[in-house]
Amino acid sequence: MTDAIETVFETVATTAADVRGALAERRAYADAENPSGEQQLAADVYADELLEERLLALDGVGSYASEERDGVVEADDAGQYHVACDPLDGSSNLQSNNGMGTIVGVFDESLPAPGSALVASGFVLYGPITTMLVARGGTVTEYLLDGEERSVLTEDVAIPDDPVVYGFGGRIPDWTDQFRSYVDDIEADRLKLRYGGAMVADVNQVITYGGIFGYPMLEERPEGKLRLQFEGHPIAHVIETAGGASSNGTQSLLDCDPDGLHERTPVFVGSESLVDRLESALS
Numbered sequence: 001m002t003d004a005i006e007t008v009f010e011t012v013a014t015t016a017a018d019v020r021g022a023l024a025e026r027r028a029y030a031d032a033e034n035p036s037g038e039q040q041l042a043a044d045v046y047a048d049e050l051l052e053e054r055l056l057a058l059d060g061v062g063s064y065a066s067e068e069r070d071g072v073v074e075a076d077d078a079g080q081y082h083v084a085c086d087p088l089d090g091s092s093n094l095q096s097n098n099g100m101g102t103i104v105g106v107f108d109e110s111l112p113a114p115g116s117a118l119v120a121s122g123f124v125l126y127g128p129i130t131t132m133l134v135a136r137g138g139t140v141t142e143y144l145l146d147g148e149e150r151s152v153l154t155e156d157v158a159i160p161d162d163p164v165v166y167g168f169g170g171r172i173p174d175w176t177d178q179f180r181s182y183v184d185d186i187e188a189d190r191l192k193l194r195y196g197g198a199m200v201a202d203v204n205q206v207i208t209y210g211g212i213f214g215y216p217m218l219e220e221r222p223e224g225k226l227r228l229q230f231e232g233h234p235i236a237h238v239i240e241t242a243g244g245a246s247s248n249g250t251q252s253l254l255d256c257d258p259d260g261l262h263e264r265t266p267v268f269v270g271s272e273s274l275v276d277r278l279e280s281a282l283s
């Protein structure tokens with residue numbers, strides 16, 4: 001019997017096929033901004049509308065929220081789970097034909113919800129192939145999405161202990177001195193720089209090879225850029241379920257509770273050793 005959470009990710013997988021198929025015709029900017037003040041692409045709006053319609057139609061889903069809309073949308077019927085999405089993460093990469101993704105967090109409390117309320121999380125990566133990682137029940141499964149078909153690529157995905165890659169957002173002159181010295185420190189470990197402007201694609205490198213991804217606090221922007229509910233929580237849940245660690249600089253992102261739906265936070269996710277060193281460097 002397919003349970004409600006499985007049905008959510010089945011729906012995300014079939015919707016991903018439609019999103020990928022629509023990208024070529026939706027590269028233009030819509031004349032609108034999202035609640036974070038970022039310009040929306042037609043593809044952002046399309047992905048968000050499809051996910052809202054299809055997820056709210058599921059019996060188990062009680063509400064839907066996304067980076068692309070101000071508030072939470074309630075389902076007609078009360079459902080046990082509340083889904084927070086970044087419908088097209090890294091959509092600015094569409095212009096340059098680079099990786100993008102869809103991020104999904106499934107909470108059993110109404111939104112905005114604490115990280116402790118996450119019962120499942122996942123992300124779709126629109127890369128050379130389309131893959132989806134799903135974290136639930138203490139394990140991460142990687143799927144290959146091929147049109148309407150979904151097949152298991154990897155069971156029990158585990159982030160390698162020995163780090164290989166790193167990537168941090170923001171302009172280097174805007175980094176704090178403490179963070180800058182941490183980066184100098186780990187660069188001495190001969191890590192390879194991998195930063196492509198889409199969190200999902202960069203995080204997938206980290207979970208594949210080991211390392212760390214982050215969008216740090218900045219001198220003029222101590223909260224950083226990424227949204228806690230739509231990016232920080234679900235990606236931290238995937239990484240921690242795969243044996244890695246997450247932090248906002250001082251604690252796990254899953255211990256952070258958003259006051260507002262679009263609250264931003266510094267985000268660091270990756271191999272536990274590098275996250276531990278980061279928290280020490282920032283303390």
Ligand code: P6P
Pocket residue numbers: 089090091092169170197198199200215225226
């Ligand atoms: P920057 C995409 O807009 C995003 O939200 C994340 O996917 C990505 O990691 C980050 O912002 C990129 O930000 O400042 O490097 O363009």
